[in-house]
Amino acid sequence: MRDDLTQNFERPLNANPAPSLRYEGEDDRSYIVSRIDGARLTIPKNRSVPQPFIDNPPQPLTPAFRLLVAAFLGLAPAGLGTIVLAPLAILWSLAMVFTRPLSRSDRKRVVAVCAIAAVMLALAIPLSELFLARLSS
Amino acid sequence: MIARALYLVAAWFSVSMVVTLVVGTRLRRTHFALSFLWLASVLAVGDVWALRTFGLPPEVIALTGLAAVLGVGCIVWLRDWNAFGQVAWLTTVIVTPLFLVYAYSVITAARLTPASFLAAQMFLFVQTVAALVALTQMYENLDVNCRVRWRNRIDRIQPAPGFTPMISLHLPAYDEPPEIVQGTLRALAALDYPAYEVLVIDNNTPDEKTWRPIEALCRELGPRFRFFHLEKWPGFKSGALNFALTQTSSSAELIGVVDADYRVDPNFLREMVPAFTDPRVAFIQAPQDYRDYTPGSYSEAIYYSYEYFFEVPMPVRNEHNAIIFAGTMGLIRKSVLQEIGGWSEWCITEDAEASLRVLKLGYKALYYHRSLGRGLMPCTFAGLKRQRFRWCFGNIQILRKHWEALMPWAHWIDPQNRLTQAQRYFYLAGLVQWLTDAFNVAFLCFLVAGGMIKLFSSSFTILPTTFPWITLSFIFILLNIWRLVWVIRNALKLSLGLALRSLYGMFSVGWVVAIAVFRGAIQSKTAFLRTPKTMGNVRVVNALFATQWEAGIGLLCLGMGAAVLALADRSPNTYFIGGLLLWQSTLYLAAPAYSLFYKACNL
Incomplete structure (x- = not known):
């Protein structure tokens, strides 16, 4: 998935020198992206505080x-x-x-x-x- | 004894309902004496008829006394309704359980084989649950048409000069046609409000050509507009909205959600924001409205079936602080949204789910009864079905997740749950009303089985139908349809023809709603089905293909109904089953008819 993501993202990013949000990487829990002003953001993949329906203990x-x-x-x-x-x-x-x-x-x-x-x-x-x-x- | 009691109560019910349906909306005042007089008149009419027919058996006296006591209670409790509504509700509440008790007594008294007894009990079970759901709809309908005093209705909000909190408007978009989103953005740019930002979150749009023009327009519109394109982003629409929360200006106090196809009025924010001067208000919702229908067309009928929700259940629920946040055209306090932990990504109707969690915390919600923006209806009937599937499935998800919080004893188990009894009732009623179409499918199965038995065998009985049972069922069905037309006509101010077409517009999506109920009962998750905003290929074959199941079921009912009427024995039972099958066929065949002729996105 990571390869797909990089490939899909890199192409438009390279085409445009000032993308709105640049994919930097990811781990199991988060996406790491950078903003147009260079600020790096770590966005958790699961951003819903209530537990997802299926994983309710x-x-x-x-x-x-x-x-x-x-x-x-x-x-x-x-x-x-x-x-x-x-x-x-x-x-x-x-x-x-x-x-x-x-x-x-x-x-x-x-x-x-x-x-x-x-x-x-x-x-x-x-x-x-x-x-x-x-x-x- | 039960049959006589039922006849008497059915007489009260018929008189009060017919009068209510004819003149129920004209009486615009309420007074105890007037209501009591009307109650006494209805009871007297029924009693005189009963006296002439059965004499004066003790059950007539007992029932009249009970009805009088309950009636006074109803008049006091429903003091904001007119006399017609109060008495109609009273008689409905008495006739429903009595009818079920009568049906039970007939089943137990009849000499049925074990298999027939089992089938009859199953029918009674479905009928009982369906009757309870129908009662909730009846209450809602009477409330909206017979209420003479609205305590919380808001048609105008008092302006609050100088109160202009920063607002962050979130516009999620997935594969939306750029020209439509551009129109939305330009309307947002024209908002008459000093402090707002617009975050456009384009998630998972596969083709770059689709989102680049939107990004370009955001740049052109200035720093107030920010655009984010997210690839392979989880959580569907809620995922995009949760991402927007992380990017929201720290000075923003309110969050607004606007769908990608909505053209908001310039005064959208200026009119709604003053509601937040009350710190208890967590969110405010304006009606969702549409701009792409042609008068006189099928799309107009569908338009009014959409409007029904914002003209009937929402005003009623607003009286009890029990509205839902419907997403677009709503504003919510950012601190409250953060307090509940953002939008739930497991739920495909995340807006309605969030509103329940907000109200559980004891906040207040307002319904602003004024259209301030118009979007697009699905372009095709197939799109309409997808949207209805999503709404229903999402609501079943909410029911499965939050049912315990809606029970009468919820506060006893969880003292943190600050929902009032009325809020719990209206949320539960709103959720279980989605089951109506599933009950209709269950009834259809019994009807088809009944038709088969009529045609091929006379030894097996599903239900021992008696003359009172058939007569009263017929009266109930007739009054029920009349009531639906009545509420649509009056609440939406429509002609009879348009009201009927709108009603059939609602029936036409019954099958997909029933499927969503069954799927929601066994599945906890499904994909978020986006509503297409482009016409696509809607040739005749495609339109019919999209409704192949409904057409098949409709034709089956039509054929079987005709066969039963033509071939089976000449008994009231035959006419009843045959007639109902023919009526059911019209409900299902409405789907291919609407699919063929419905065409929206008339921009």
Whole structure:
């Protein structure tokens, strides 16, 4: 990539003796460029302070929230998915309480996960009972 | 019992909605007594009808009492709305859950096979979530048309003599036609404001011939204009804007973002800057407007579908300090932008994402309801689809990243989150409204399955449709379309024909929005799709090729709808499914029609 960059940049730069911004080099973290007045600038490649979306470090309760979303979608097939996934979300979040030191916010998240999962279970149980009754009749 | 209750509530709903849609915008005052009188009239009409039809069962008395109590609450809570809006909202809020409860009771009471029961439950699930989203749209529509007192609306900002902070205007450009950017720069050079600079950041433009003329013009326009060309620069538009932040004059207090195709009015800065005399104001946004449409053409219809956002959701959200920063035609305080760490490069709608982070810090945002610049709409329908894909995908990215900050319990979990309940609601509602088109695709799948069953088998049932279910669904769909036309006509001041064409302009991009929703649900990143500003090759074949999926789905619906109506049994169910399939075909076939006839960039 560096060769490509140099090649692509050198050509226009050489053609014009006063480019607006001159490529000087780069390392894994930064681009080094010089301005028309000769000042050198180091520009970080990742200039976004919030972590990029894909590289977000997983939070302790991220799997529990994913299970919760899946449990919500599990309401669609007569609550059958919720019956399985909501207890898993509760178990996962409770397991975090006992196995890891959680921050105050994460402990509140555990409460939120358990409460939402319980509400979803309350909705899913009658739905799946009706389905099972039809299955057995 | 539930059926009777539903009939009664549906009667209230129909009366209040029809009257609201006919005369709802004419009443320009609000008074408790007037609202209560209208509430009592609507309830009385429904009750008299119910009394004649069912006698006086206990559910009628109970529901009337409940509606009266809730109605008084609605009148007090929505005191800035007129009586029609207040009662229409009340009846909508009552009829929606009751309809869902009725549908649930029908499914559970019917003798369905396990497979049919499962299918019916899936339908009910989609219907429930879609109904919640539809309620948010209904609230927005009633708010904009029935509100008689705007508390935060700004049509003029009080000038602040002597207040002229330095402004850095950032103009990101990627492979933009030089003649268009030159027009933008000359308009910026003519700004009537003493202290500003313009940073043009041309990132990743492959052909030197494209950016050199822009660089030359920047030199010609003087030291106020600075040009940067960046090769292989990461982060798309946000990457360029973040680079501009590093080059911004240290004396600049405000940052403005202007897209490469925007012609700003000379008083753009002079009019908007006085808003920043209030230190709590972090950003101000003016409407995005367009200049390249021809009256009477398809591009005019699309123009008004763009305007919808700045005439309906934005004014409503402005009442609750919950607007978005839409990028171009906005000014943001530099210190706030630095405080949030600049533009997010993972998000392809970095402007809307940044505004959420700003509001989380407790700042104030203003929507200035006056057009101060006009840009270009995408030249072709394919370009329009690309732009809509980007907007939707970016919003799904925001939803995935920030959903927790928008939950009702967010402040309890994160005390740093200073979003009010109203801000959380409006942001969440704005984000989930993008799901509407995905729900439409889900409903279409059920409809097609229903059509197939009608044509090929009579033993399997997806949904046990009863007469009340069909009748009420039909009424809801009809009133829903009427409401959309009503809000477009009144908010944008359009004729019926143009309002309908604009509405179909919105429907025509439904498929690409649905695809963006599905992609956004499983993918966290995508390339930033720049909106082309040149015509390219738009022959008939290309125009149709760009909408091949929509055309295929539309033709399938058309054929199946016609076949169901012609071949299936003569029952209300058949007419309902066949009719809905035909209606769906018009939504999808709108895409090839617009693609063929839409042509913007009429410079």
